[in-house]
Amino acid sequence: MKKVEALVRRESNVMRLALAKWDPFKPLCLIRRQRQPHSLSLNKATMNAPPPQVAQVAPVEADAGGRYAFNPTLKWDPQVEAYLSQAYGGPHFWRISSALTRPSCYSSLRVNTLKSSTPHVNAKLLNLLSQQQQESSFISHDPALPDVLYVSGTGPHHVPYHHHPAHPLKEVIVSRKCAEAVLRGAQIYVPGVMACSAHVEKGDKVAVSVAIEKPTETGGWTLGITRGTVLHGIPSDVRYEDRHGLYIGEGVASMSRTGIFRAKEGIAVEMTNRVYRLPSFNDVLEGEIFLQNLPSIVTARVLDPQPGERILDMCAAPGGKTTAIAILMKDKGEVIALDRSHNKVMDILKLADEMEIKCIKAYKLDALKSVNSNMSIPDENEVMLEEQSVIVDEECYDLTNLQKEEKGRYLSKAVMRKRMRQLRNGPGKNNSKGGKVANSKGFAPNSFDHVLLDAPCSALGLRPRLFAAEETIESLRRHGTYQRRMFDRAVQLVRPGGVIVYSTCTINPGENEALVRYALDTYEFLTLVPQSPKIGGPGIVGSYRIDETHTEEWLKESEAELVQRFDPVSDTDTIGFFIAKFMVGMKREA
Numbered sequence: 156m157k158k159v160e161a162l163v164r165r166e167s168n169v170m171r172l173a174l175a176k177w178d179p180f181k182p183l184c185l186i187r188r189q190r191q192p193h194s195l196s197l198n199k200a201t202m203n204a205p206p207p208q209v210a211q212v213a214p215v216e217a218d219a220g221g222r223y224a225f226n227p228t229l230k231w232d233p234q235v236e237a238y239l240s241q242a243y244g245g246p247h248f249w250r251i252s253s254a255l256t257r258p259s260c261y262s263s264l265r266v267n268t269l270k271s272s273t274p275h276v277n278a279k280l281l282n283l284l285s286q287q288q289q290e291s292s293f294i295s296h297d298p299a300l301p302d303v304l305y306v307s308g309t310g311p312h313h314v315p316y317h318h319h320p321a322h323p324l325k326e327v328i329v330s331r332k333c334a335e336a337v338l339r340g341a342q343i344y345v346p347g348v349m350a351c352s353a354h355v356e357k358g359d360k361v362a363v364s365v366a367i368e369k370p371t372e373t374g375g376w377t378l379g380i381t382r383g384t385v386l387h388g389i390p391s392d393v394r395y396e397d398r399h400g401l402y403i404g405e406g407v408a409s410m411s412r413t414g415i416f417r418a419k420e421g422i423a424v425e426m427t428n429r430v431y432r433l434p435s436f437n438d439v440l441e442g443e444i445f446l447q448n449l450p451s452i453v454t455a456r457v458l459d460p461q462p463g464e465r466i467l468d469m470c471a472a473p474g475g476k477t478t479a480i481a482i483l484m485k486d487k488g489e490v491i492a493l494d495r496s497h498n499k500v501m502d503i504l505k506l507a508d509e510m511e512i513k514c515i516k517a518y519k520l521d522a523l524k525s526v527n528s529n530m531s532i533p534d535e536n537e538v539m540l541e542e543q544s545v546i547v548d549e550e551c552y553d554l555t556n557l558q559k560e561e562k563g564r565y566l567s568k569a570v571m572r573k574r575m576r577q578l579r580n581g582p583g584k585n586n587s588k589g590g591k592v593a594n595s596k597g598f599a600p601n602s603f604d605h606v607l608l609d610a611p612c613s614a615l616g617l618r619p620r621l622f623a624a625e626e627t628i629e630s631l632r633r634h635g636t637y638q639r640r641m642f643d644r645a646v647q648l649v650r651p652g653g654v655i656v657y658s659t660c661t662i663n664p665g666e667n668e669a670l671v672r673y674a675l676d677t678y679e680f681l682t683l684v685p686q687s688p689k690i691g692g693p694g695i696v697g698s699y700r701i702d703e704t705h706t707e708e709w710l711k712e713s714e715a716e717l718v719q720r721f722d723p724v725s726d727t728d729t730i731g732f733f734i735a736k737f738m739v740g741m742k743r744e745a
């Protein structure tokens with residue numbers, strides 16, 4: 156193991172140096188899991204000479220593997236645990252469960268090749284990392300994914316929590332959602348703080364831990380802590396024992412205790428030492444890069460959209476895969492992006508605008524209602540035109556401009572009036588382009604070349620995750636039922652000869668392999684086809700006996716290698732994710 160780590164460290168140095176003077180025509184090797192040293196190795200000089208700002212404080216006694224070492228255990232609903240243990244085998248399921256509590260130790264950045272290039276972004280990132288004094292991060296690149304750069308992070312680190320020997324450690328307890336964000340590199344914002352030591356003043360060092368839900372007597376879950384709770388750093392403190400292994404780092408309070416609980420917003424604690432150190436890319440290279448996990452990047456490539464095609468992204472917000480698809484199409488053709496939430500459609504439009512992508516049309520629509528059998532291709536414009544009218548620039552138009560802008564398309568008087576009203580009133584509160592999103596009445600059957608169904612799911616593959624017991628076996632089944640209904644729509648909307656890609660970010664085979672089984676057994680004109688690139692592992696073969704009368708069927712041996720399953724334990728160090736690709740033959744009614 157040590158040998159492997161040494162090799163990886165040596166390789167990573169080579170990659171960093173190589174990228175400093177990157178020749179784009181000499182591709183570099185793929186970064187898979189960059190196993191970092193598991194604890195921060197302090198050299199003698201560091202240990203003997205405490206940094207000046209902490210001269211008055213001493214580290215808490217080293218407790219490797221003890222209270223302060225980050226070592227959470229996910230709690231699962233017992234039936235879900237039994238189900239997943241059968242699917243993966245008990246030991247592997249627990250390895251997955253443990254991997255889910257940690258973030259991936261690198262960030263993948265997708266370059267917007269419409270606005271920039273990978274070498275150009277690489278140069279900017281090197282600059283940025285050196286400005287952020289993150290020279291220990293390195294950038295790498297995979298020739299199979301030419302528009303992607305990986306920036307490494309490290310962890311878990313041993314954090315020496317500082318306190319004055321005469322006083323207990325000052326502490327802050329944060330909510331689970333806040334802690335998951337902090338593990339991914341965020342700061343602690345005011346609403347995320349649940350409890351805080353008495354007498355915390357601005358500038359004080361505080362140890363940060365997380366409150367995880369506990370079971371109640373009635374079978375539910377409770378946080379068992381109210382916002383504003385005072386901590387004394389003693390065993391009688393609320394949740395004192397429960398915080399064992401749940402410390403996520405150390406920070407400096409940006410406000411006093413009173414300020415933290417009075418303020419409505421703002422940073423409460425600036426993290427200074429974290430158990431995981433991931434470079435932050437907030438608000439940098441906006442429009443040029445998109446921070447996206449590797450399996451999502453792969454999904455858009457597996458769909459293989461071509462310039463000029465008509466693509467449907469059925470559940471598109473916030474638009475990560477939509478924009479990846481549009482860029483692969485060189486912004487030529489049409490990408491229809493749907494989401495049922497108004498605000499989320501706004502997010503898609505904002506992202507497309509930031510990335511200067513023109514071929515995306517986003518609509519608020521329940522994907523379950525996306526098939527409009529009364530429509531024939533390409534009549535759908537008739538429906539959309541009116542609603543598109545709300546997406547206009549802020550400039551002051553007159554009617555002639557409006558007509559010019561539409562370049563000969565028919566505009567009804569009602570639509571004209573609506574546009575003029577909107578132009579007079581200015582943009583709405585949500586969006587500089589009018590504040591409203593277009594609705595759609597659906598699309599004609601067989602009207603898309605490719606359909607992506609990145610389905611809403613149990614999200615049991617997302618990392619880091621500190622609690623999983625909210626999903627029950629029944630709720631997992633409900634996800635599966637919903638996904639099958641959505642898949643039926645995808646089948647109706649894609650043209651014969653087209654492609655459907657189905658993906659989820661869950662490790663639940665009931666939403667993955669069982670969906671593929673349903674698809675193949677229901678629609679004999681669908682064929683499961685190989686994927687490129689292929690980075691994930693095979694799918695799960697077999698079945699699960701739910702009760703006397705029901706068995707959940709997964710894949711057959713011959714199908715396992717055709718899907719991609721990203722396992723958080725594997726060397727790719729990704730979230731848990733699943734991708735299946737179907738070719739559509741001549742359709743017959745199911």
Ligand SMILES: C[S@@+](CC[C@H](N)C(=O)[O-])C[C@H]1O[C@@H](n2cnc3c(N)ncnc32)[C@H](O)[C@@H]1O
Pocket residue numbers: 451469470471472473474475476477493494495496499520521522523609610611612
């Ligand atoms: C997994 S997320 C999609 C992520 C997105 N594809 C991306 O890569 O950025 C699922 C999305 O489906 C949306 N959604 C859920 N049910 C829907 C429905 N019936 N119709 C349309 N969108 C739906 C949710 O609002 C959510 O934004």
